[in-house]
Amino acid sequence: MQAEYLKRQPVVMRILTQSITENRLGHAYIFEGARGIGKREVASWLTKAQFCMQASPENRVCNKCVNCRRIEESNHPDVHFVEPDGASIKTQQIKDLRQAFVKRGMESDKKIIIIDQAEKMTAKSANSLLKFIEEPEAEVLIVFLTTAVQRLLPTIQSRCQLLTFQPLATEVLVRELETQGISEARGRVVAHLTQSSSEAIEMAQDEWFVEARKHVVQLYGYLRVADPMALIYIQTDWIGHFKEKNNTQLGLDLLLALYEDKLHLQLVSEQPLICMQQEKMLKQDALNTKLLTTTYEIEQILTAKKRIEANVGAQLAMEELVLTFVAIKN
Structure with missing residues (x-):
């Protein structure tokens, strides 16, 4: 002990x-x-x-x-x-x-x-x-x-x-989660979202969170190629899963993690990826995207989080975010 x-x-x-x-x-x-x-x-x-x-x-x-x-x-x-x-x-x-x-x-x-x-x-x-x-x-x-x-x-x-009390070092929390049977890939994602080991374990084992992560990766897949289907996806799938304000904020945090990983790859950072399972896709995107574009995308996600916190409707904020991302690449 x-x-x-x-x-x-x-x-x-x-x-x-x-x-x-x-x-x-x-x-x-x-x-x-x-x-x-x-x-x-x-x-x-x-x-x-x-x-x-x-x-x-x-x-x-x-x-x-x-x-x-x-x-x-x-x-x-x-x-x-x-x-x-x-x-x-x-x-x-x-x-x-x-x-x-x-x-x-x-x-x-x-x-x-x-x-x-x-x-x-x-x-x-x-x-x-x-x-x-x-x-x-x-x-x-x-x-x-x-x-x-x-x-x-x-x-x-x-x-x-x-x-x-200082925030737990990410590596310490990830290894602690591994002792609970949680994979490193999932552990790195939840360790990015919370410094509490009990919350991290609960989150990693929550089926809602597992599905939320899939929705975020799907949305990123549309956004990376500026597919207009991203807007329809928000209206038909995203809103149905991220029903509450705090759920949407968590979804944006997961989306932000993907873009932060892309930024670290562009900067040739030695920091381990948060989203290990998307490494191949992120490396490709890092090569094909300008650094300035990535920083702008991150700023837009942070702006969306602030707007939702200020009680702008979650669906409206997400639709505007998606339209902005699609416009960047067109």
């Missing part, structure tokens, strides 16, 4: 491991980064490291002892986990936490509190928690997990040590 997290988040893990080794762990941390990037897993590891009964300098968490297992099962009396109740973390939830602060640990002097989606604390609940951070008890550790650190009260931010 420790080696795995070191590979995924080397900077964060080295800071925490060194702090544990030197007995100077802080009393409050903010783990900041994208959803699904490993913040909760590292917080669990850090918690286990405080209670593990078989810890060693080489491996701070055995993951086998009674304490490690109870923490894994959310069943340790001195570990408290808080997440939003509905749309927010409410004042009553923080009041319940305050009781945990004023009492001694049931089995030790250590108490650990993990607050997930901490940006969803109401102003009242955040202020209620603030004085406990200002006057920490020696054996209390608080970890805030957030995707939007700027939404936390500045007074809370100033009293915590901020650890920023």
Whole structure:
């Protein structure tokens, strides 16, 4: 586990491991980064490291002892986990936490509190928690997990040590997906769309996504030769599959990946292709298309994404995009 997290988040893990080794762990941390990037897993590891009964300098968490297992099962009396109740973390939830602060640990002097989606604390609940951070008890550790650190009260931010979780390296995520039986070809596509391993696995195994990818490749096939059938395809096939706004945005992200690959081939980049299965076609297109044209095509896809985000109708935005692409080559 420790080696795995070191590979995924080397900077964060080295800071925490060194702090544990030197007995100077802080009393409050903010783990900041994208959803699904490993913040909760590292917080669990850090918690286990405080209670593990078989810890060693080489491996701070055995993951086998009674304490490690109870923490894994959310069943340790001195570990408290808080997440939003509905749309927010409410004042009553923080009041319940305050009781945990004023009492001694049931089995030790250590108490650990993990607050997930901490940006969803109401102003009242955040202020209620603030004085406990200002006057920490020696054996209390608080970890805030957030995707939007700027939404936390500045007074809370100033009293915590901020650890920023970096996006997973594409190669790390692709290899992780391979261990789940997902091919490298499909893994590279989903790794381009999300940094969350759980989301990537779900996406790669989703039949809707598999069909979406086929639709995008078909559309690209029309666009690369300026076939007017592209417009009919949007009206008869595309809209039927990409029904929601977020679906259309995902479709455009998949289309964008093909054009980014073509651009990298034109630039003779050593970056691995996102769309490995279309390599032969993309290499041919890279030779037959001007670099300026490819950059213009990418700009048009990005413009379409912005228009849809601004609530322009998805079908209208896609039809105009297709007409622009056809006009480029005619």
